[in-house]
Amino acid sequence: MGALLLASPARGQLPTLGDGSDMSVAAEKKLGEKIARELYRDPDYIEDPVLDEYILGIWTRLLDAARTRGDLTSELDTNFAWQVVLGKDRVINAFALPGGWMGVQLGLVNVTISSDEIAAVLAHELSHVTQRHIARLSAQQSKQLPVLIAAMILGAIAMSKNPEAGNAVLAGGQAAAIQTGLNFSRDMEREADRVGFGVMTQAGYDPQAFVTMFEKLQQASRLSDNGNFPYLRTHPMTTERIAEAQSRQQLAARPAGAGASSMLHTIMVARSRVLSNPGVDGLRAYASEADGPQAAGGDRARQVGTLYTAAFAQAKLRDFPAAQRLVARLGAAAAGDAVAVRQSRLLDAEIAFLAGDMARASSLADIAATTRPEMILGAQARIQGGKPKEAAQRLQTWVALNPRDSLAWQLLGAAYHAQGDTLRAIRAEAEAQVAHLDYQAAIDRFKAAQDVSRKAPGAGDHIEASIIDTRTRQVQSLLREQAVER
Template identity: 65%
Template sequence: MSSGAERKLGESIARELYRDPDYIDDPVLVEYVQGLWQTLLAAGRARGDVTPELGERFAWTVLLGKDRTINAFALPGGWLGLHLGLVAITANRDELASVLAHELSHVTQRHISRLVTQQNRASPLVMAAMILGALAASKNAQAGQAVIAGSQALAQQSQLNFSRDMEREADRIGLGILTQAGFEPQGFVTMFEKLQQAARLNDTGTFPYLRTHPMNTERAAEMQSRQQLAGRAPVAPTFEHAMAAGRARVLSNPGVDGLRALMAEGDSPGLAAQPRPRQAGALYAAALAASKLRDAPAASRLLTRLHALVAQDAPAQRLARLLEAEVAVAQRDGARALSLLDAEPSRRPELLLAAQARQLTGKAADSVDRLQTWVSTQPRDAAAWQALAAAYAARGQPLRAVRAEAEAQVAHLDYQAALDRFKAAQDMVRKGTAGGDHIEASIIDTRTRQVELLLREQAVER
């Protein structure tokens, strides 16, 4: 399979994942994971694992899923999926980076392409349905089997699991990328131990990662002997990672009882005896859980303790301040949220949170310039396009608002929905309700033709 064909197959799968109710674009966690991912990609390029051709053709995008199961998966064309359940169980950034490095290696070694090529009699549509069925089965066996059977690929699904040789190769290359990127190789070993322990417990479904990534004692022993790390102490967690993992626990669909348990952990008598990063993670999760449960006094009290604990750690201070602003937005106190954020936000979490806060204060139009600048360099940011649409509407620029809505759909690869919005914008121009914005009308005409071409290409692929 050519790299271009693999990219298109990956896009057809990613398009469905964007529509999945479990897909989550959480700016804080996306930024944290992207920080690790981009560092690993840079190391892969430096080592020559990510070739110039793959670097240009593949998406290299990580999609998060708010699922409690322990799973991560590489898809055709450089797309990766990562469940928040896996983020939540990692003790430090090096463990999480080890999983990302392993999945990155599956992509660079073209393992997915090799597996898909084995099904060379199947059409791209059937192959995409087969992979989506395998992913659905990781969350719901019956639903997954229904999708697979519907694609007439039930007998082939097991062939999508990586072979043990592929796993060993991804271990070896992933470890090289991990260390080149400056992460501690011990993270690979401790993550192995967690997965191996799960394998010994006869995986009850919580660890679907083990089904597509065969785990055995030989792989774990090989990793230990390769690094000779048996006598080294575990990598110490950072405040930032502990808080990111705490956020993942709250956002991974724990239910009301789960939120109450996380909130209670913040007031646990034994928490003070835990390492300080562990305390920070628990307090962060408890404050966010309290906000989700609409317990404003508890959220405020827990945030005060969190701020005191992380006062000397700049990255953790930022996360605590962002959380406080998020809680203020949840309480519809836009002015309070804006007072906690930078006046000129340059990072995505602050930018999007400030846009929400300005909507609450009736000043959504004030976000236009900042969001325009952002999407000019980040055109695949659907959330930013949606925020810009709201800001344009508040400014009285309906044509630009509709175009921004269309661009948000393009960012999620939903070209039909995007075309519908572009057509609606063209109708506004014809009816004279666009406010005489001729430059924007010209842009919309061009983008309409481009999206129509993408839709025709999709039809040919099927």
């Protein structure tokens, strides 16, 4: 199912559970961070608060279920990142990385009919991490394996988007040397199926989704497999594994209402489709769906999804009057469903922001909200609308509670710059780089802040200067660790 999970025939029987590995939790964490740094630099990386919130909601439920079942130990829970990174590629893929990182391509979201299907994929990938499959592979291979794994994962991700570039990454002797040694065994895949199935059902998701996603991924694999690099074929969707999943779902109780496509999921798929389609022709096609029968009535969830797609596409095409007419129709269709109404309001605010109507965007996006999409959009509108102080006050509180939120730090930096507070602005920019694990870029910004403090003592207070000095030393330590890894 993912770029990390490279399948080949088993060469020996592995233990069903546990790790017994030589790779420590700390080493696995560093390996995951090494790969995550590259994902953040990838042009396909996308920061979208609306989709982030939706995927994180599913991910959090699965983590809670894994804790309840005892699959996620306190050691891994404390030390691993457990963060999701979105990519806008239309490839149907999700991949678990060492250290609790999860990559999800929007192409996967695009083909799902319910949150249950997304949960099925994420639960499987999560189980590869909780069962420490990479660490167990390391115990069987040489001490060089972590470095090779990182290279192979990045090459696999590159190949999914550009076969020629991926082949170039993998053409070296190292790749050939481990072609037969890097792959997860059938036993590991079955273990991830079994544990993942238990996690998703514990979380309250429909067990049937495990089967339907197997079938979709099998079809996607057939369409995309060109025969090159057999060690990059991820998770062969064998008839046997599908049959095993079907047997499990028949024994599991199905939650009431499971499997149905909710308005929320339909809206998320609509948003994902627009964000993952880079072409003007594609956006025009989506916009034209507003004139079709699905937007006129019938299935209400489908109507809402169609109108959302069309309105968002028109906004991306910068036809704001058309987008505003469509979002008004969307609001009427969503009436009575609080979740759908909220998403309609958010889209209305986003369209107003893109159209330059900051007063309307600010009125629709409540910056005081405890939910991230409203807070982020509200801050953006207030910064652009000449009210950076309001934005800075809210963002300060937010980053204190969510220090890994790179986008919030970036906006806080913009809010400070708009107020002429250069010292705090540069420090916020540095913290945004820390959140993306780019410690060298962070050090450069921290040193720039120190220069500002020395050259213009009145530019900031002594407390802020002291915080910058402390953070500089802390991040320099992290940078030295990175140098050791390389």
